[in-house]
Amino acid sequence: MSLTLYNTLTREITPFTPIESGKVGIYLCGATVQAPPHIGHIRSGINFDILRRWLIASGYCVTFIRNVTDIDDKILHNAIHEEMPWWALAQKYERVFTAAYAELNVLPPTYEPRATGHITQMVELIARLIERGKAYAVANGDVYLDVRALDEYLTLSGQKIDDLQSSPDTDELSLSLKKNPQDFALWKSAKPGEPSWPTPWGNGRPGWHIECSAMAQAYLGEKFDIHAGGLDLIFPHHENEIAQSNGAGYPFAQRWLHNAWVTTAGEKMSKSLGNTLRIHELLKRVRGIELRWYLGSAHYRSMLEYSPEALDESAVNFRRIESFLKRAAAQLGKVPERAIADDFAKAMDDDLAVPAALAVISELVRDGNNAATAKDNALLDRKASEVRGALAVLGCDPWDTTWSSNEAGLSDVLSGLVKTLLDEREAARARKDFASADRIRDSITSLGLTIEDTPEGPRWSK
RNA sequence: GGUGGGAUGGCCGAGAGGCGAGGCUCAGGACUGCAAAUCCUGCUACACGGGUUCAAAUCCCGUUCCCACCUCCA
Structure with missing residues (x-):
């Protein structure tokens, strides 16, 4: 039993073998912080957070680098539009991204490098490319690969170079300076009013792709295990990262x-189409743990077709699982441990087959509920632990402090009040005053709580 | 034009030659004062037309439709 993963480079699923035994280096293309995130950005974060958690659960030591690109054309453009310095805009949206990741329990990366903090590494890389004859500086100070x-x-x-559609680049000047129309900018010469850094080729700022080549190498080395990102980064971004790094003589990912x-x-959800869904909007509809469950539920290589109904349905599914864990904890008198079921591991090892893993969880929950009804606490404990362990890998453990912190202060008072009401209702039921009993129940449920009568007495949950 | 991904039941969503994935909804049942929760039973789908095969959602040929990338993109 060992992990297999798809590889876009070969279009095959193959056994994962790290370069260094027991250790994994991952570089994930993070945000270009030019606007708030939509759920597509966060899905990417969640998909690869699940990969990271599964690697950790499998015993690997994972170095996870997720960058922030805080200088690019769009940032400069949007800064003018929002009437603030480009660095203020970048920081503003970086904070929004960080908050969104945190709300959905995406683990913070091992390190989160910013492009502007790695100009030195970029300049070194560009110099090396020029030395090796893979890049050239032109008259105006631009450097092209x-x-x-x-x-x-x-x-x-x-693809083939000649099959590429000719660039819609309307900049006649740069077009005339390039050797080939497909050559892309490693470094862009300074323009009035734009930020710039000094280099041997004059003042300027980075092209779009160079920062990832430089930062991946800085933190993961010349050769590392996994490079991840969204499908739309394959071309040109990742293609150009490979070009830059291989051109400099580094094996790369x-x-x-x-x-x-x-x-x-x-x-596709896209900023330019304007059909984006913001995290904070959806969190009015479902809880963070439920939104995470939904975004993580489809296979990472499959499109996830969003609809409010699908989100609601997914949340209902999650609550059933959560409700089982709460039931188990109450019956066992303790929070279950985290364990990994064999079938769950088998699914996850198969290129992170989360949908198959969810089917396993459903079966564990059914078995666990039956064990609870049969008062087989040993079996219940095992099933509950396996369910909790599976949810933890998916980042949806209900006892993860990410989810509980905002309820902490009120819970004692609240449960005391609800218990008082439920005691009254039990008294009414005992004297067969069902009208009063139902009135109390209605008053509680109208506040959004759920009441369940069990042989051990009533149980409530939110 | 080039490159890649799709179309699966009322809905979501897996699978990639042979045992109905799973979930949601719905219907029936058990349990319950009534509910809720839980469990059991039921609802036999793979865009279309051919073909290969003992056997096709899965492989092959053709067709239709959708989506994406081709230097802004998660």
């Missing part, structure tokens, strides 16, 4: 993983 000087190009997307999108009405 010469894609036809590479041994290989477009290995990830499977051994395996590439790409997550699919969240779609609405069959279309």
Whole structure:
């Protein structure tokens, strides 16, 4: 039993073997902090958070790098639009991303490097590319990668240079300076009013792709295990990262993983389409743990077709599982431990087959509920532990402090009040005054609590 | 034009030659003062047309439709 994973480079699922036994280095392309995140961005974070948690659960020591790109064309553009310095805009949205990740229990990366903090590494990398004849500086101070000087190009997307649509680049000047129309900018010369850093080729700022090549190398080395990101980064971003790093003589990532999108009405969620769904909007509809459950429930390489109904349905499914765990904890008199069921491990090892893993969880819950009814506490404990262990891998353990912290202060007072009411209702039921009993129950349920009568007495939950 | 991914029951969502994944909804039953929760039973689907095969949702050929990327993108 061992982990197999897809690799976009080969389009095959193959056994995962780390470069260094027991350790895994992962680089995930994080946010370009130019606007608030939508659920598609966060889905990517969740998909690869599940990968990370599963690797940890499997005994690996994981170094997880997720970058922040805090300088690019869009950031400069939006900063003008929002009438603030570009660095203020970048920081503002970085905080929004960080908060969204935290609300959905995405583990903070081992390190979160910012592009602007790694100009030195970028300049070194560009210099090396020029030395090796893979890149060239032009008269105005731009530096381009010469894609036809590479041994290989477009290995990830499977395209041919000549098949690419000619660039819609309207900048006639840069077009005339480039050796090939497909050459892309490693470094952009300074323009009036834009930020710039000094280099041997003059003042300027980074091109879009160079930061990831530089930062991945800085923290994970010249060769590392996994590079991940969204499907739409395959070309040009990841293709160009490979070009830059291989061109400089570095092996770079051994395996590439790409997550699919969240779609609405069959279309990709996109800032430019304006069909985005914000986290804080959805959190008015369901709890964070339920939104996380939903976003993590489809296979990472499958599109997830969003609808409010699908979200609600998924939340109902989660509550059944959560309700089982609460029932088990009450009956056992303790919170179950975390354990990994064999079938769950088998599903996760199969290229993170989360949907199959969810089927396993459903069976565990059914078995566990039967054990609870049969008062078989040993079996109940085992099933509950396996359910909790599975939820923990998916980042949805109800006892994870991420979810409980905001309820902590009120819980004692609240449960005391509810218990008082339930005691009155029990007294009414005992004297067969069902009208009063039902009135009390209605008053409690109208506040959004659920009352369940069990042989051991009433139980309530939110 | 080039490259890639899709179409599965009322809905969501797996599977990739042979035992109805799973969930949600719905119907019936057990339990219950009534509910709720739980459990049991039921609802036999794979875009279309051909073909290969003892056997096809799965492989092959053709067709229709959808989506994405081709230098802004998770």
